[in-house]
Amino acid sequence: MAATLPIGFKYTAAFLSGRPQHHRFDDFSRKHPKMDRRRRAKIFAPFDALDGYSESIDSKNVEYVEQIELEEADRIELNRRLQILRTLTYNSKMARANQVKVSVRYYTPCTDHNRFAWQMLGQYVTVTGICWKVDPEETGAIKIDEAVIPLADVAEITASDESLFKEKDEWETC
Numbered sequence: 001m002a003a004t005l006p007i008g009f010k011y012t013a014a015f016l017s018g019r020p021q022h023h024r025f026d027d028f029s030r031k032h033p034k035m036d037r038r039r040r041a042k043i044f045a046p047f048d049a050l051d052g053y054s055e056s057i058d059s060k061n062v063e064y065v066e067q068i069e070l071e072e073a074d075r076i077e078l079n080r081r082l083q084i085l086r087t088l089t090y091n092s093k094m095a096r097a098n099q100v101k102v103s104v105r106y107y108t109p110c111t112d113h114n115r116f117a118w119q120m121l122g123q124y125v126t127v128t129g130i131c132w133k134v135d136p137e138e139t140g141a142i143k144i145d146e147a148v149i150p151l152a153d154v155a156e157i158t159a160s161d162e163s164l165f166k167e168k169d170e171w172e173t174c
Helices: 012-017 025-030 037-043 053-059 072-088 090-100 168-173
Strands: 101-109 124-136 141-145 147-150 154-159
Touching: 025 168, 072 124, 072 154, 090 124, 101 141, 101 147, 124 147
Parallel strands: none
Antiparallel strands: 101 124, 101 154, 124 141, 141 147
């Protein structure tokens, strides 16, 4: 494809000469060594010009709800399960020996002060891991792996082995 240049184009000679050819040991090559492809690709990699903007947009998609008050039967069952976990994790030696794997669904209030839900609504989160401690007196919390969850916010506890939470009567019939 032939290039058509406008008449009187100031840089005709430079355009027709093509790209500059640099020799390995000329002055330009010493000052500007050739870049390998990986490093060159980093120059053109996309970047986040506004730090935290995408996280802020994603946080607006979270739906918040009111905390559900548990019914009496559900509260009794939850307390029973907490008591079983407490006996299995009474001290750190028992917790390491038993390593009870549970999933805890709990309520966490909205912490984004720019949202309408701040201090009024929240969301339910589920964490799964090893139960290390249930401490209703001192901390009022349950520790699942590294997460420390207030007992007042716990809505549901399930175990990977549901036979763990069987009633005593059910144990005898098995």
